[in-house]
Amino acid sequence: MGLREVNAARTRELILDAALRLFLERGYDATRMEEVAEAAGVGTSTLYRYFPTKDLLVLEPLALRGQMATELRGRPAGEPLDVALGHAVVALLATPRAGVERLRQLTTVVEGAETLQVRLMEEFRRERAGLEAAVAQRLGRPPDDLYCVATARLATLVLELVSDRLGSLPDDPAAAEQQLLALTREVMAGLQAEPPVLPRYEG
The missing domain is CATH 1.10.357.10 (Tetracycline Repressor, domain 2)
Known part of the structure; x- marks a missing residue:
């Protein structure tokens, strides 16, 4: 696996960890994608590139x-x-x-x-x-x-x-x-x- 793939996998895991933490704390429906991006320390555009819709963060x-x-x-x-x-x-x-x-x-x-x-x-x-x-x-x-x-x-x-x-x-x-x-x-x-x-x- 190349450096780019390693970085992409790491970013994906950071996003998933942040999303799950927020979903468990606040509830899925009450959590906005912008809040997930902020908690993961990534830009909103980066978040949507990895997960185009919120349900994909779980599914x-x-x-x-x-x-x-x-x-x-x-x-x-x-x-x-x-x-x-x-x-x-x-x-x-x-x-x-x-x-x-x-x-x-x-x-x-x-x-x-x-x-x-x-x-x-x-x-x-x-x-x-x-x-x-x-x-x-x-x-x-x-x-x-x-x-x-x-x-x-x-x-x-x-x-x-x-x-x-x-x-x-x-x-x-x-x-x-x-x-x-x-x-x-x-x-x-x-x-x-x-x-x-x-x-x-x-x-």
Whole structure:
């Protein structure tokens, strides 16, 4: 990494640290971008160059960026679909993001701002749609094929179930990753041992 990239990464971290501190102290909605720039010690134009909108100060570190679909497309063609999807789920969970402490802070900010919750849900839906398309491509079916859509959504359901069952993570990143992956394996094994019942209407 060159000097310019190092300086850019440092500036980005300064901005994120300042923004999170203000959001936690004052609330997301009450904090203005000009206040973030001042707290970070950068000009407003610099702030907007790195983060064009305020919501990106929270959402960018949490961005999913299509890791599940990318991982699925890269799996061997002859690999069973359930195994390939398992790797896709783990690939998303294992992707380095913010540290444990910053994730806690980001979660607190999101929980206090309805607009951020909506934007995060949109991010999740985009990730899910990308996985649906990747499943359809792998099976040679249309993107709106019901089997492909349902299969992809079951994979993303694993993420939701893991999130619902996830307690506090240890501060050590390696230990946190191991705990997260262990819980993911546990959830997937439970669903495989006793698959959910699909609704059926006989009226």
